[in-house]
Amino acid sequence: MSIDWVHFTPFTALAGGLLIGTAAALLLVLDGRIAGISGIVGGLLRPRRGELAWRLAFVAGLAVAAPLYRWFAVMPEPQLDAPTPLLLLAGLLVGLGTRYGSGCTSGHGVCGLSRRSPRSFAATLAFMAAGFATVYLLRHLLPR
Amino acid sequence: MNIVSAFFAGLLFGVGLIVAGMANPAKVLAFLDLAGAWDPSLALVMGAAIAVGLPVFAAFGRRRASLLGEPLQIPANRTIDRRLIAGSALFGVGWGMAGICPGPAVVLLGAGVPRAVLFVAAMLAGMALFEWLEQRPARRRAPLRESTAGADSDS
Numbered sequence: 412m413s414i415d416w417v418h419f420t421p422f423t424a425l426a427g428g429l430l431i432g433t434a435a436a437l438l439l440v441l442d443g444r445i446a447g448i449s450g451i452v453g454g455l456l457r458p459r460r461g462e463l464a465w466r467l468a469f470v471a472g473l474a475v476a477a478p479l480y481r482w483f484a485v486m487p488e489p490q491l492d493a494p495t496p497l498l499l500l501a502g503l504l505v506g507l508g509t510r511y512g513s514g515c516t517s518g519h520g521v522c523g524l525s526r527r528s529p530r531s532f533a534a535t536l537a538f539m540a541a542g543f544a545t546v547y548l549l550r551h552l553l554p555r
Numbered sequence: 556m557n558i559v560s561a562f563f564a565g566l567l568f569g570v571g572l573i574v575a576g577m578a579n580p581a582k583v584l585a586f587l588d589l590a591g592a593w594d595p596s597l598a599l600v601m602g603a604a605i606a607v608g609l610p611v612f613a614a615f616g617r618r619r620a621s622l623l624g625e626p627l628q629i630p631a632n633r634t635i636d637r638r639l640i641a642g643s644a645l646f647g648v649g650w651g652m653a654g655i656c657p658g659p660a661v662v663l664l665g666a667g668v669p670r671a672v673l674f675v676a677a678m679l680a681g682m683a684l685f686e687w688l689e690q691r692p693a694r695r696r697a698p699l700r701e702s703t704a705g706a707d708s709d710s
Contacts, residue, residue, distance in 0.1 A: 427575020506681020
């Protein structure tokens, strides 16, 4: 393992993390909900009574983050390199897996670990390990 | 449910992802690439977010209602089963393929990244597939009973 000191951005990473944690805290303290994006988005597909409006509002906030950010600062161009077939398969697996596993990086990784849930700890270990293994396979084992 | 506070929380969450660099799939993949030139940034993002979350959940997590009077909905499920692990592993494989998880997917969509549309469409299809798979056996066993699918969701 060698750390990429050129691209490692500790200060913006910490600042962004503080904002994410604050957002999750706000949703809990004000609305009594867990900020788990996969659950919030997934709940839009078969909404129960009174469950639609706040979910749409949260997702709308998430979606206008980039346009609003660009009003005040330059947003670095996102780099999305996966070829289209892989991108589609990735999306399908992320959608299916997060619903099956009841959460993603936000619901299990941030909120679940924050409330010291053993279940979320196990889920986070599982998706991290699978993510590391997949990138290793795609970048270092399979010929490009 | 106060939609203004939900909107603001979503906005702040999205801005946090952008500031952290996590709305850039290449940076997320650089974290997942332990054997390559490793970028540890994502670990600090999660660490900082949890540092805020820990005391807030500890102080507030056991209350019955939120400050706006909404009932607190905290997952009660504590079982670590095959569903949890297999589902999370499946998610991890997809995450490792493109470097995108659900939060950044929505942010990238809002940023107008054309190919993010493809990812989000596939993600929604995956979520719809889950709903369909969950409904199917329940319908076969007990046609009139309401499904409890998703009731144990952590997020």
